[in-house]
Structure formats: C-alpha cells, structure tokens
Amino acid sequence: MTATGSRVPAPTSLEQIREKARRLRIHSLRMTTAAGSGHPTSCLSAAELVAATFFHAMKFDRANPNSLASDRFVLSKGHAAPILYAALAEAGVFPISRLMTLRQFSSELEGHPTPLVPGVDAATGSLGQGLSVGAGLALGARLERSNARVYVLLGDGEMAEGNIWEAAAFAASRQLDNLVVLADVNALGQSSRTMYRHDCDVYRRKFESQGWAAEVIDGHDMAAVVDALDRAQAARGKPYAIIARTEKGHGISFLADQDNWHGKPLSAEQLEKALAEIGPALAIAKDDGRSCARTSLPVPADFPTPAAPEYKIGQMVASREAYGTGLRKLAAVHPKVYALDADVKNSTFSETLEKAFPDRLIQSYIAEQNLVGVAVGMAAQGLVPFAASFACFLSRAYDQVRMAAISRSNINLCGSHCGVSIGEDGPSQMGLEDLAMFRAIPGATVLYPADAVCTERLTAEAARRPGICYLRTTRPKTPVLYAADEKFPVPGLKVLRQSAGDRLTVIAAGMTLYEALNAGDQLQAKGTSIRVIDLYCVKPLDVAALAANVRATGGRLITVEDHYAEGGLGEGVIAALCDAGVPLTAVRRLAVDRVPHSGPANELLDAFGISARHIVAATNQLLQTK
C-alpha cells in the first residue's frame, strides 16, 4: 500500500525544521501556562526530536492520520502531550488555535493523549507502554501490507519499566525494521535524576543487547537528528533506536537541566521571559470552540457467522478447548482475526487456530504486558486480536488493559485456567481475581461460558463487541449443555432448571454451574425445587431477567463462583438487584474466601466452599431460616 492524498510533510530545509521546533516550544509553553498545569520542560527536551520526526521523517495523511497508509507516532512519554498536540496542529491535522484549550473539560486535548485526538492511536501516560503499542502498529502495518513506519518517543525515566524491554525483544524477534525509537534522555525524572543520568551508552547497549540497531546523538542538534532518522529509514532487518542526549527544559535559560521543574507550568511572567528567549512571537487566531475530537474511533467490522458448533450434548469438552475451536472457525470467516500467545498456546488452545492458519498466531513469549500492548497496536490498524494466557497471568497486564480501555481499543482477551478447579498446580496458577479485574474496566464485556457450545458462540460474539472483551475459560473437561443452534445474546443468561414451585435461585457460571445443576438434582430428589441460572455474561448484566427470576423465587438467592468473593459475579448480581429495587429476603454468596492450595480439582471445589454439597447446605439453611 502506498500513501496518497494530502500528505505531510512538504519538503523542508533544516532551517525550516528548526523553525518548527521553535514553534513547538512556544506552543508547549503557552498551552501549559494557559492550562495552569502540565509538563512544559518534558516537551522542551523533545522539541528537535518531535519536529524532525513530524516534518522530516513522517509521511501521513493529515486528513486521516490514523489510516493504514500513514506513518504513526506514539508518544510513550505521554506527559509531553502538549508538544504532540502542537506538532499535529502544525502539521495541519487540526487548527493551531485549538491548542489553547489544553486540559479543559470541554477539550479533547487532555492532560495525556487519548485517541479522541486525531493522530493518536492509543492512550499514553502510564509510562513504558508506548513501545508495545508501536510494535503492534508496526506489525499490523506489515501484516496488512502497508509500508508505513512507526515512530515511538520514549522518555529515559520510563526505560526503567520492564514493558519497554519486553517490547524491544518482541520487535527484534519480528524484525520490525519499520519501527523507530527516539529516546529522549534528559536525565531528569519527576523526583530526581534518572538511574543512568546522561550515560546514553547504557541505553544503546540495552537496545543492542535486545537485537536492535542503535546510535547515540545530540538530541538538540537538528542536523544530527535528521541524519539519524535517515539512517533509521535505511536500516533493514532490525528496529532502530536513536538515543538522544537532551536537556529537560532545553532552550530556556532558567529551565534547562534544572531540578524541581517537572510537571510545572510557567507563571505569566516566567512565560514572557521564556518567550523573549525563544525569538519572534507567533500570532495565533482565537479558537472558534470547534472540537477536533475523532468522531469515528475504530469499530469492529462485520463478518459472516462462523461454522456452527459440532458437539453432542453430554460430550466432555473443556471450554478452553472450545475457545481454540471457536477461534479457528472465526478466523476462517474473518481474515483480520489473529491470536496472540504468551507461550501457553497448548494450554489456552490458541494453537488450534495456529494449526489451521500458521501465520495468524503471533508468538509473544512470556511477556503479558507486551502481549496486550501489541494487541492494542494491532487493533489500531484494524485487526482483531485475541490475546490469551492463563487468567491469573493477565493480572500481569492489568495496567495495560486499563490503558486499553482509555484507548477505546477493541481487543479480545481470553483467560484460561480460572479458579481452584485447575487443581494440583496450586494458587499461583489460579485466576481468582480476573472477574474483579475485568468488571472494573469501563465498557468491558465479561463472558464466562460454561460449555463448549456457549464458548464457541461467545468467541465469535467477542469479535463483534466494541471495547475490551474478556472470555474466561476453564481447565477441566465438562459436559456439553446446549444444542448447536442455541443463541447466547449479550447481555443474557440461561435458566437451566425451573418450575413454578422453585424456592430459591442459584446463579452460577462456568465450573460452578455444574455444581449448581448437581445440587439442583440432589435437592429435587428430596422434594425441593430450585432455579438454576447460567450467568454466561457477567458484564453487562441482564438485570431484568435476573430480577424476574429472583422475584419468582421469593427474593431468595445463592450465587456461587470459582473466584474470590470480592468483585466477583456475586457482588455484581446482588448490587444490581438492589439497585433495581428487587427485595432480597435471603442471600448467600459462595466463593473462594482465602488463598487456596494444590490438590485434586474436586477436593478443592469442596474444600473452598463452592461444590454441590455447599450449595445444597446453603439452600437448606436459607429455606429453614425463612
């Protein structure tokens, strides 16, 4: 794919690029003083790097800077947002007059970048995540046959984050020579000097040790920056790191390399003094108040319905296996679907997709933070990533998931091996807080299928849902419950046992659904009818259906989950019912209440209070007391 249309930049001389850097400095200082907060000195150290990247190296469509054909820029050091906004405005992406709305509630120009701003692909501001997003963008460009390049500006402080080195190793392993790092080594962190201060060779050696080409330059020498960018463009087979020695606050005598200026705007008088040092003033028109926010963030594309599940009711299939099968069938009808693996593809069954489509599994090795960041970058290129690991190990990437939500990113995550039902491997391998994690992600969909049919259907559904979509799967094999043509709307639930005389509702999901069904059978044999619900969609909740069922059983309710009690489906259901005004007359939550232990799955379900025996006991207790 080759770029077309109104593209940046026009050819410019070194002098013209230097003037751009000067303008970026002026904007950054003025914006932050007007806002009364922000990080001007972190912008000043990057002025030459940003100006040369935007006005010499990058080619992009100013009307569509997030398109596949456009080169991309990721500001990993997100607190330097003003200079990014200034560069986008100077490039003509939106009016320069808009800059002075920085950090206002009504402005899309927030304190740290989000994709509401055209030209931004992912939210940054939690440091050390941008290189993974950049690697995902670069990989996405490669997979989609675009020649576009990706530039990532790193701060030196954030290079202490392990995520950077996960991303660096990944990018080298994929030979992403369309990826360039600009490291702004200004030697000053927020609260003190950085670990290596101005020893730029340390960073060069670190990148080289990861398989990158790297060089050290003076980040304020525009000719040096431009030459380095040219060398980066010419590099083949490896990603390229430009390690730039810079000064925080560079260009202003009383800011340059000074302590205690992090995150502080200049006063009006200081600003005047600073601008006098920078040279001729800029005349900027008054903003007309029109937002430049992106109106069309990526939305999931439509695709044909995948092949139907092919199971017999009662057949023993683990939901994790069905995830792999569902993903393979989805990929067969949806060419943009990719699996991402953290070296557990034979446990999560992502390998089922790989066996059918070897090029569509991205091996990300054991590095979950990068796994999620790469998925965000790929999604920003219009791909549909499904990243999977053990549920518990997705906690490693919780900050990246949090940021993906702020990015309004359409990524799908599958966590296998949830709960104590994994058995002998013990608590370090048990996902017991993943429902709490993902429920607390705004706009997320949280799916927890019990059987293979539901799992296949929800895997396809995930690709249709905007935002973060989380699928929770189980290790042991369990019986297929549903016919192949069963539909699983989101939100939704299934009532699996009901009669007019139901005394109580049990709400379960995944492994505990089988315990609940078993308990229902035991109770029925003794003459007590209970209602059993498969809550396959934990978020959003179908509150109307929950309310109707719980009301029908006199407000008596048991929830049971292979998860800790806090933030799980029990709390979610009960709080939603209370909000909806459903009188709850007798409630019991069954959940794991302490750190579990290794042992056989069945022993653990019983020892930690979520087996059929406990459901029966809780039912009898609740019915006696009422």
Place this chain on the structure above:
Amino acid sequence: MTATGSRVPAPTSLEQIREKARRLRIHSLRMTTAAGSGHPTSCLSAAELVAATFFHAMKFDRANPNSLASDRFVLSKGHAAPILYAALAEAGVFPISRLMTLRQFSSELEGHPTPLVPGVDAATGSLGQGLSVGAGLALGARLERSNARVYVLLGDGEMAEGNIWEAAAFAASRQLDNLVVLADVNALGQSSRTMYRHDCDVYRRKFESQGWAAEVIDGHDMAAVVDALDRAQAARGKPYAIIARTEKGHGISFLADQDNWHGKPLSAEQLEKALAEIGPALAIAKDDGRSCARTSLPVPADFPTPAAPEYKIGQMVASREAYGTGLRKLAAVHPKVYALDADVKNSTFSETLEKAFPDRLIQSYIAEQNLVGVAVGMAAQGLVPFAASFACFLSRAYDQVRMAAISRSNINLCGSHCGVSIGEDGPSQMGLEDLAMFRAIPGATVLYPADAVCTERLTAEAARRPGICYLRTTRPKTPVLYAADEKFPVPGLKVLRQSAGDRLTVIAAGMTLYEALNAGDQLQAKGTSIRVIDLYCVKPLDVAALAANVRATGGRLITVEDHYAEGGLGEGVIAALCDAGVPLTAVRRLAVDRVPHSGPANELLDAFGISARHIVAATNQLLQTK
C-alpha cells in the same frame, strides 16, 4: 552477622556434589510420577545448578533456613518446585520421605513453592518475579548487616518478562554483589522453543548491559558450575549472572531436549526406564505423614505508638501529605520501616520520610513490578516496607501483589492520586479500579482515610497488620475532620452526622466524604436529616456497625465513591449487608461509570456523578419513591 549453628553444607568433593545432582534427578522424577502431574523435565535441566548451589555455595542453618544469617535460594522458575523440595530435603531441612506427598491436598509441598515450605521466602510460579524478590532479600541482608548471599534460579523462558530486567537494573544500581543469578537456558518453553534458543550470549549481553558481571557455562558440567559459583562469590561491586547452557530433561535419553514434555510426569514404566539410566536406586523411608509446613511465618513486630497528629480541625491537608508525615513519625519509632519509591516521592510524599531519614527511602525508579517484588524480599528479611506510587500505577504490579498474598507477605502499599479528583492530568493518572484490585486480594486490609489525622493513624496501623495492607490517598487538600486523639480501629467506621430522625444513610470515604457532608448540610437546611458515614476501612468491613446504621435509617442507603462502580466500596457494602440479612428498601450507588476526562477536580466530581449535588438528588429521589 555471621552464621552459626547447624549449617549446610558439609565440605564436599565434586563427586559428592554430582551424586547430589543424581539424587535430585531421581527425587524429581519419582515425586512427579507419584503426583501424576508436575514438571520433571524442567527439574532435570537444573540439577547441576541446584546441587552445586545448595551443596557447594550456600551456607544456611538447616533448622532456620529463612533466617537473616542464612544464604537464600529463590526458585524463580517455580514449576521446578520438585527439585527445590528435593534439595531442601537432601540438605536436611525436612525428611526426604516427605517428598512423595507432592501436590497432595494435605501436603505443604504444593505444585509451585510457597513459604509454607521452610526455606522458601516467596511464592513463585508466576514467572519473572523471583529476581525482584531476590534483590529485595539481598538488599534486606545488606541493610540488616548480614553477609548472607542470595541465589536466584531463572528459566530462560521467563527472561522474556520485563520484571526480570527491572530487577536486574535495580540490583546493579544498588551494587548488590551478594546476589547471584543462575540462568537455566534449556531452550524449551512450554509450547515451543524459546526466543533465543541456546544463544546464551544474548542473555550474557543483556545482563552486562544492565551493569552485571556475567559469564556463560555448560550447565551440566559440575566443575564448571562450581567454578562459576566461586567466581560469583568473589565478585565485588556488581551482581553476578551465571548463564548456563542446559538441556530440558537432561540425563534421560528419551526426555533430553525433546518437545512436548513440558509439565508432564512419566508413567510408571517410563519412570522405571529413566531410573535405570540414572544409576543405583535410592532407598527412601515411608513418610510418617508429619507436615513440615512452617508454623511461624513472619508476623509484624510490635513498636511504640508514633507521635500524635498535629493538625487543627478544619486545616487543609491532603491525605497524601499526611501519609508522608505519618510515615516519618512511624519510622522514628520503628527502625525496620523503609519507604520504596517509583520516582514519584514528591507526589506520594514518601519524600517526607526521606528528608528525615535519607537512607530509608529505596529509590526503585519507574518500575512498579520490581517495587513490589523488592518489598516482598525485604519483608522476608523482617523489614517493614511501605511502597508507594499513584494508585493507578499499582495496577502495573497486580500480579506481583497477587503473588505477595500467596507468599503471606507483610507489605504495605500506598496508592496516591485516586479517582477523578486528581483533575487535569486525566484518566491515565486516575486510580479508579484500585479498590476492586485490592479488595480481591485474600486477607488484604484496604484503608481509605479521608483526613490527615485518620491517615497518620492508619499509616501506623498498617505496620501492625499482617498480609497486604493498602492505603488509598487523595491528591487535593481537604479539611481535617478529627481530633488528634481520635482512634481508628480496623475494621471500623465513623458516623459523622446522625440524629434520631435520619431518613437515610450515606456511606462515603476519602474525597466523597466531604461531598456527603456537604450534601447532608444542604439537606438538613431543607429539613431532611441523613446519616453520614466515613468508611475509612473498606476491608475488612465492620458489618455490625454498618447494619445497625442502615437498619436505623429504614434500610435506605446511598454509597458514593471516587472509583468505578464494579468491585468498589458500594458493591462490598451492599453485598455484606445482604449477607447479614439487613433488609435494603432503597439503594443507590454513586460511582464513576465511564472513562473520565481531564478537567478541574470539582467539575469532574460533578460530571461523573459523585458530587454533593448528586447525593442530594439521589436522596430526594429515594425518599420520594418510598
């Protein structure tokens, strides 16, 4: 401090160490076959490394292997647990007969190591965390004037985890020459070959780029391993990495360097064949069933009450400032207290401690995973770490916190800048899921003080609490509410507005408490009395006091929190009240319900539905409908 008592090892010849390696192999194979699960091949690659470390390099008290004077061993590749247990048993820490109980529900020898096993300091099994724990142990030894050394066994697969490189940089920055890495490069991950296969020089260069001394050896040549360990002991000024080329499954013809043997025990016939290859059998006594579990995990030490708060009621003080002051006062009476910072000490106010006690702030730079891992290691040396960052950035270390809970570690974490009340910096900097995160940690204490007096008192209380203790602090200054002598029991709450005619209870904490008090005043002025509760302790809950107050106001309840609705204090309170059988007649949860935005704090509290205006409106609505 010098070691005393019954110490390991007795002087041994190379031949004797080789025999130990042989025995470790036999145990690992037998244990996993008996258990029917586990990772024997991951043990076999490490047999020489583990044998030489335990029986040549390490000196430790077999009766007290977790003492300050003892050298420590951290099995970062936790799935090789059987060989660690075998080494501890061979060293005399517990009977060899115990090994065959591996992975049984009744056994302390779980699938992955936890500190229930004597000689284990931290749970492992979530890969890539052990080096941070090792660095914390090594730093703790240094701070406590012990000459003990720390050995960390890494797998090659887990070296893709960024946490490893955060820890490596940190250890070098602290010149921890009492820390040794043994990297078991067997080139086989779980599902495929590792990224660098047997290219050991890549790992050497990575460690060297981080400031380590490093060398590559043949990990199955016992003389080479012993010599490398001797060189590591002699090294000064830098931590030392021994990169060992090994074979997964080494020593058994049909396992060595074979795919598809990860996490698989041998069948009885395969075991017989394997043992025949290893040489003379071992006679092992039958286990007498006595647990070897540690009966005394570290508990927080007692200390004098710190100096009282010195504020005037109504004085404007941010709770984050009070945290710093409280920490300084605590450190003055408790010599084992240390602050850990991720380059935000001037935001979290950890710097207040540093100003008084410059050596008692550990600068961990921007690397939150390592921050928490180091704290776990320090706690295992009897120190009392307080690690702080922005609340949102602790999500970066959620997996490490999860593992710290499995480690039964006594660490304290402070998250500042919670909620939308931080204002203009925007959503990437707002902690809005931290209550959900920490509530879902088993045994954790979650504290959320609103004013400075409460914050100082709870900071000291945190040092007395076992397990993970989380303090949530707020950015803006707020009025002091409590007298200096006020007590804040845990669990507990404060009723700040009450009268006999209260129509409804509002439960708030932190920033929203002030909104609730404001709302209460507005409503009172119009003749409506409401009860206002400061829920400074979010976990555990004082359910009896909550129930009494909510019952007293007719089961009418509003919760309001600067946090997402899911997993927050509202869900927790409502679910607990339902469990306790308190009839809730009208409930409303006010919480942030979508990704927020940059803007002034007051505008945001109002825009996202948690200001006094919303509390007043919700009150009027609930009282009308009932």
